[in-house]
Amino acid sequence: xxxKKIIDKFIIIHRLKSMNPSFRQLQLFLALAERGSVTxxxxxxxxxxxxxxxxxxxxxxxVGLPLFxxxxxxxxxxxxxxxxxxxxxxxxxxxxxxxxxxxxMRGLTRGRLSVxxxxxxxxxxxxxxxxxxxxxxxIDIALxxxxxxxxxxxxxxxxxxxxIMSKPPEDLDTEEARFLSNPLVAIAPLSDADKSPxxxxxxxxxxxxxxxxxxGTRLAIDALFAGAGxxxxxRLELGSNEAIKQSVAGGMGVGVVSRHALSADPASEGxxxxxxxxxxxxxxxxxxxxxGKRLSPIARAFRDxxxxxxxxx
Numbered sequence: 001x002x003x004k005k006i007i008d009k010f011i012i013i014h015r016l017k018s019m020n021p022s023f024r025q026l027q028l029f030l031a032l033a034e035r036g037s038v039t040x041x042x043x044x045x046x047x048x049x050x051x052x053x054x055x056x057x058x059x060x061x062x063v064g065l066p067l068f069x070x071x072x073x074x075x076x077x078x079x080x081x082x083x084x085x086x087x088x089x090x091x092x093x094x095x096x097x098x099x100x101x102x103x104x105m106r107g108l109t110r111g112r113l114s115v116x117x118x119x120x121x122x123x124x125x126x127x128x129x130x131x132x133x134x135x136x137x138x139i140d141i142a143l144x145x146x147x148x149x150x151x152x153x154x155x156x157x158x159x160x161x162x163x164i165m166s167k168p169p170e171d172l173d174t175e176e177a178r179f180l181s182n183p184l185v186a187i188a189p190l191s192d193a194d195k196s197p198x199x200x201x202x203x204x205x206x207x208x209x210x211x212x213x214x215x216g217t218r219l220a221i222d223a224l225f226a227g228a229g230x231x232x233x234x235r236l237e238l239g240s241n242e243a244i245k246q247s248v249a250g251g252m253g254v255g256v257v258s259r260h261a262l263s264a265d266p267a268s269e270g271x272x273x274x275x276x277x278x279x280x281x282x283x284x285x286x287x288x289x290x291x292g293k294r295l296s297p298i299a300r301a302f303r304d305x306x307x308x309x310x311x312x313x
Contacts, residue, residue: 023095025059026088028052029067033085034159036075089158097296113298116144116154117164118216120241121285123260124180125164132305139298147239148215155288161299163288167216173291177303180310183259183280184220185273187244189251193272200224200277204232207253209244212237220281221256228278245269256281285310 024045031041032052042052060067067081077085099111117125122145129141144154148165155163156172166182168174186203188194204225210232211217218237225232235253238244241261248255249270259280263269287303289295295303 022055025055025062026092028055029059029081030085030088030092032056032068032075033077033081033088037073038075086157093158097294101297111138111296111298112140112142113302114142114144114160115162115164115302116146116151116160118148118151118166119145120166120182120217120258120261121145121164123241123258128306128309131309132302135305136298136301147212155290158290158293161289161296162303164285165216165288166283166285167219168286168288174288175291175293176286176288177307178284178286179306180285182283182285184217184256184283185259185262186254186256186276186279187248187262187266187271188254188274189248190267190270190272191251194274196275198274198276200228201230203254203274203276204228204230206233207235208232209236209238209247209253209255210234211241211244211256212239216283217256217258220283224278224281245271 028041028045028047031044032038035041035044038052038056039049041056042049045052047055056067063080063084065080066078067084068075068077070076096111115125125143129143133139133141142160144151144160146154148167151163151165152169152172154160155169155174168176186198210221221232236247238247241257244255244257245261247253254274256279262271266273287306289299
């Protein structure tokens with residue numbers, strides 16, 4: 001975090017102390033910032049919409065500046081609102097960590113865990129979460145499944161305890177731990193199955209169906225082709241592995257997906273795994289959080305759970 005941002009946060013926190021907003025108001029405003037709707041914020045915080053609206057109005061009056069505008073039934077934060085959301089996020093995160101530390105001293109394990117994962121991780125995360133939930137039944141878990149850009153945006157704003165992705169952003173100072181292999185494999189229609197080796201050049205000239213630019217899978221594929229000095233022929237760019245699998249199985253071309261996105265028997269999905277030069281591309285799933293972030297006891301427990309239980313996958 002830059003020196004200017006630290007100073008800005010210090011100033012805002014100092015002002016908030018003198019303004020004396022309530023804890024509930026900050027919770028509501030942060031929910032509003034993340035959900036984009038007063039109705040959703042009220043539901044999330046367990047209050048009625050009129051109560052939420054009144055509390056948010058009181059908060060804006062306390063700050064003395066408009067915090068958000070409503071355009072087309074959607075909430076858009078003003079610049080003061082964005083600064084308040086960032087500050088409230090830090091303050092509430094610190095308080096949640098403190099509460100968990102106190103519970104830990106009392107021998108209790110309860111609280112809330114927030115995890116953002118890229119969409120491909122949905123193929124294995126439920127199994128890992130299930131084991132954690134059985135071990136800690138009193139913990140509430142919020143799981144956000146997004147594309148890589150969405151997870152990076154939440155990571156940048158420190159919205160979650162942990163993020164799960166294969167390619168952390170290079171422009172953020174993060175800490176990470178690899179916990180699971182993520183091989184990327186070439187797929188082809190089962191009807192076109194050919195066991196003979198295929199050169200990377202020939203593969204690049206086929207009708208490629210790939211993930212969208214910016215996804216972790218696409219970044220790895222682009223790096224492979226660039227390293228070989230090849231410019232691939234891309235027929236389709238799709239936003240999900242399921243769409244790629246269906247398109248390839250339907251004979252529209254060949255593609256690349258995480259092995260985790262396929263069943264144990266790809267033939268049952270109408271797919272074959274051709275022997276393509278350079279594949280599988282070896283990548284890893286990683287637990288990622290901002291450097292310097294103090295993990296709560298629950299986040300530390302979940303990180304340790306992933307590192308141990310992922311071996312069974």
